[in-house]
Every structure is written in structure tokens, then in C-alpha cells.
């Protein structure tokens with residue numbers, strides 16, 4: 001523990017997880033959050049994405065459990081159902097095929113984003129050396145002549161007074177709308193390059209009451225499967241609520257009008273989602289969201305002022321379809337703790353070191369998210385203003401596609417895919433010889449021998 005003060009901009013998943021990690025290493029941690037924070041699992045203006053399906057990946061759940069022992073029990077006590085990937089998730093793997101049933105103990109919780117944030121926030125509020133200042137909007141960085149960030153400037157919403165607050169380490173966890181690039185520019189400092197891969201996905205979500213006695217699945221997940229660019233998911237979350245989100249690539253935005261929303265659901269490759277909601281009892285209106293592009297700010301490539309780091313969506317926002325954001329935020333917070341420990345708390349060195357390590361963490365997540373997106377972008381419109389992916393990324397993307405469509409013939413691949421997409425194993429795990437041979441056999445050799453595919457049972 002160092003006798004120093006850390007300031008965190010943003011009190012959402014990334015900010016709260018970071019505050020937890022820093023609370024063990026700094027005498028004092030202050031979170032500055034623009035919103036008034038609710039006492040329960042409620043939506044708020046600063047996180048409009050919270051109204052849509054949020055999949056908490058297994059890696060994210062494990063980190064949260066590690067930092068807040070009993071976290072999973074708290075989600076369960078609030079009514080969030082268990083989501084065992086072999087048993088409770090019905091997943092469409094190609095236009096016609098469902099993922100087969102597998103015996104696995106690989107599981108997460110199906111919860112609303114509001115509940116996940118609420119449980120984390122409740123635990124952070126119990127930390128004696130963390131203070132949360134609500135209704136405070138940060139509008140600039142205070143940088144000393146030796147290029148050190150020494151504090152932030154901002155104002156109190158409602159009261160209207162402005163001021164400065166000083167700290168020894170400043171963390172920007174203010175999400176996709178982070179103003180750091182503008183603040184750096186105003187200070188005459190270098191600004192980061194960005195890489196954008198935009199498959200122009202739009203979401204529309206509605207809540208339904210789960211029908212009494214329904215137990216076929218906890219999660220129905222039907223990602224877009226070519227040649228269709230439309231997909232959808234239903235997550236059973238706490239209080240027997242079904243959160244149903246529809247989404248389409250290449251501006252195939254799902255409508256917010258009731259009849260058209262249902263019609264869009266009817267056009268998905270398989271009828272399961274439409275059948276589940278067509279006679280359902282709606283509990284909300286239909287809400288849309290379109291700010292979904294993959295965007296990376298390359299802070300690791302610039303000479304940032306010291307005593308300052310950024311993490312979460314402020315550095316890397318992923319197309320939400322792959323469910324990586326909360327887990328990426330949690331991994332970033334853990335990485336920050338590890339970097340600080342490795343540097344023995346040397347705050348002059350932490351900025352450059354941390355941003356490089358964070359970028360390395362983001363690399364494989366980025367490959368997973370953009371790999372699939374690129375298949376859709378190159379199909380129709382959509383845009384990527386980043387460098388064109390090289391042959392290796394394209395090869396991985398193509399090979400991963402073969403692995404996915406092999407799952408109905410080989411349930412062993414299922415577990416590996418679950419582990420990769422849940423970020424508990426790197427994408428390279430797909431190149432295990434056992435998997436490569438299976439893909440070769442089922443996708444290339446069997447068809448040439450005129451043998452029909454062997455298909456495992458799906459739920």
C-alpha cells in the first residue's frame with residue numbers, strides 16, 4: 001500500500017473494478033462519476049447500453065469472483081440463473097445447425113448489466129478507502145510542466161461549482177465517450193491513432209415475461225449466420241425476465257415498431273426466437289442502439305503524460321455481439337494491479353508499461369471480434385478504416401469458421417470454442433492437432449469420400 005491518492009474517472013464496470021484493484025495499493029481512491037448512481041440494479045443515463053443483452057463471459061465472472069468473493073452467489077441470490085454452456089445455452093452455429101449438447105461444467109450467470117454493475121458497486125461502496133463522488137463531470141486533465149498528470153478539472157452537476165482535484169495516479173475509465181483525445185489535443189500533447197472496424201450493427205431490445213414452467217434453455221443465442229446478416233438472442237435474466245435483442249450487420253437495423261420487430265425476428269434463419277416471443281407478454285417498449293463499432297485507441301504508441309492510464313471501453317470498444325466489454329474491463333483492471341506491483345508502485349513508469357500490456361491483452365479479443373465482423377463487412381457495405389487484415393488474420397478467421405461448423409460432428413471442439421470465446425483460452429487453442437485433424441476429416445475428407453456428416457444431438 002502506498003500513501004497516495006488515485007482518481008478514477010467513471011464509475012461503471014471498468015471504473016469500479018479499477019477502484020477495487022487500486023484500493024489494495026493506494027491509501028485513497030476517488031471515483032468521479034457523472035450520473036447519480038442508483039442503490040439497486042437500475043438503468044442510468046451514462047450507460048444506455050445496459051438496456052440490451054449483456055453476456056458476462058466466464059473469464060469476467062471468474063475475475064469478479066476473485067476480486068469480490070461471493071460475487072456469483074450474490075448474482076444468484078438476486079435471481080440470475082446459472083448458464084451452463086453445455087446444458088442451458090441453445091446456440092445456432094450455422095444457418096441450419098445448432099451446437100450439440102456437451103457435458104461440461106463451464107458456466108456463467110445470465111444477468112442484466114444493471115445487476116452486474118449493482119453487485120460490483122455495492123461491494124466497492126463497502127471498501128473503506130474508496131469514495132464515490134456522484135454527479136461530477138470531468139472536463140479536463142491537469143498536467144504539470146514535467147508532463148505529469150496531477151489531477152483533473154470538472155464540475156458538479158446541479159450545484160454548478162467547478163474545481164480541481166489532485167491525485168498521484170489518474171485513470172480514465174469513462175467508456176466509449178472518453179474525452180481524453182480532445183483533452184490531450186487541447187494541451188498540445190500527442191493524440192492516439194485509432195483503428196476502426198465497423199460492421200454497422202444495430203440492436204433493438206425488448207423485455208418479456210418468461211412463460212411459466214419454461215425450461216428448454218436459459219439462453220437462446222442465434223448470431224447472424226451467412227447468408228443471413230441478421231441475428232438475435234434471448235437471455236433469461238433475474239426475476240424471470242427474458243431480454244430479447246435482435247441485431248443486424250450492414251445497417252440491417254432491427255425496427256422499434258412492434259409489428260416490424262416481430263417480423264424481423266421471423267426472418268432469422270431458424271424460427272426459435274420468433275416462436276418464443278410471438279405470443280409473449282412484453283414488459284417494456286423496444287429500444288435501439290447503434291454505437292457498436294470496434295474501435296481501438298492506440299495509446300500504447302504515443303508518449304502519454306505520466307501518472308495517467310486509460311482502460312475499458314475508453315481504450316478499446318468491441319462490437320458488443322461478442323460479449324467481451326465487461327470482461328475486457330475486468331482484465332484491464334487486474335493488469336493494472338499487476339503492472340503496479342511489477343514496478344513496485346513506480347508511478348513514473350506505469351503509463352507506458354501498462355498501455356503496452358493492455359494493448360497486448362486486447363490483441364486476441366480484437367482478433368475474435370473483428371475476425372467475424374470482417375466476413376460480414378466484405379460481404380456488403382460496412383467500413384473498416386484500420387489496416388486491412390493480413391493473410392494470417394484471414395486464415396484464422398476462415399479456419400475458425402470451419403471449426404464452428406464442425407461442432408455438430410465433433411462435440412470435443414465445442415468445449416474449446418466455449419473456452420476461446422469466453423476468453424479462458426487463447427484463439428491459438430483451435431490449432432490443437434486433435435481439432436485440426438477433426439476439421440480436415442469432417443470438412444474436407446468425408447465429403448470427398450461421399451460420406452454423410454455424423455451429427456451429434458443438439459438441445
Ligand SMILES: Cc1cc2nc3c(=O)[nH]c(=O)nc-3n(C[C@H](O)[C@H](O)[C@H](O)COP(=O)(O)OP(=O)(O)OC[C@H]3O[C@@H](n4cnc5c(N)ncnc54)[C@H](O)[C@@H]3O)c2cc1C
Nearest residue numbers: 010012014034046049054055138175312313320323325326
Ligand atoms: C448494445 C451493447 C451491448 C453490449 N453487450 C455486452 C455483452 O454482452 N457483454 C459484455 O461484456 N459487454 C457488453 N457491452 C459492453 C459493455 O457495456 C462495456 O464494455 C462495459 O460497460 C464496460 O464499459 P466501461 O466501464 O469502460 O464504460 P461504460 O460502461 O460506458 O461507463 C462509462 C462511465 O463513465 C461515466 N462518465 C463518462 N464520461 C464522464 C466524465 N467526463 N466524467 C465523469 N464520468 C463520466 C459514465 O456516466 C459511465 O458511468 C455491450 C455494449 C453495448 C453498447
